[in-house]
Amino acid sequence: MLASLPVLAGIASTAIFAGSTVPMLGKALRTRNLGSYSLGNLLLANAGNLVHSVYVFSLEPGPLWALHSFYLASTAFMLTWYLRFEFLPQRRRGAGPDAAASTEESDQAQPGGVDHDGAAVGQGELGQDRRDMMVGRLR
Known part of the structure; x- marks a missing residue:
């Protein structure tokens, strides 16, 4: 039982962390208003996740792989949406x-x-x- 307790905790925390991020992703996609996000933060989050992948995917498959994969996808989506809905439209308008x-x-x-x-x-x-x-x- 003790050996499975860490895995159960990992599964539960993965569900909680992913569940807490889903509303943000939904609102960002629905409203397309990402003006409150920072391009620098989104770039650093994506870079950090890519570097952290070297460590995470060197471990045995488990809940951490699922959580990290979710974070990789969600930060990539947020960066893509930010560039599409905030950054590029401002550049096209010439708005600084x-x-x-x-x-x-x-x-x-x-x-x-x-x-x-x-x-x-x-x-x-x-x-x-x-x-x-x-x-x-x-x-």
Whole structure:
């Protein structure tokens, strides 16, 4: 029984850690709003996971392999989604930190409205959460 206790603990912790990450992945994919994530953090997490793979996969197969494989996949997805939904669209618009600030200022100065189809206008290309925050500040 004692020999299987560490394996059972590994299985349980794998399920808990993976389960705690799934909502973040779901929200990131659903909203496509990854502006609160740091490119540097995502790059380092992926690099760390790749280096750590040398150690993990040198061990006998077990729950740690499953957990590490999940982390490899989830950090790779987050980096891919960040590049696709945050980084590359900003680069295409030519938006740097100064451009983002000037967009916010112009959006606050001209709060915009709704066109005849009910779509928001004058809001720039900010995420829905940022639009909601701006509307709250303008009221």
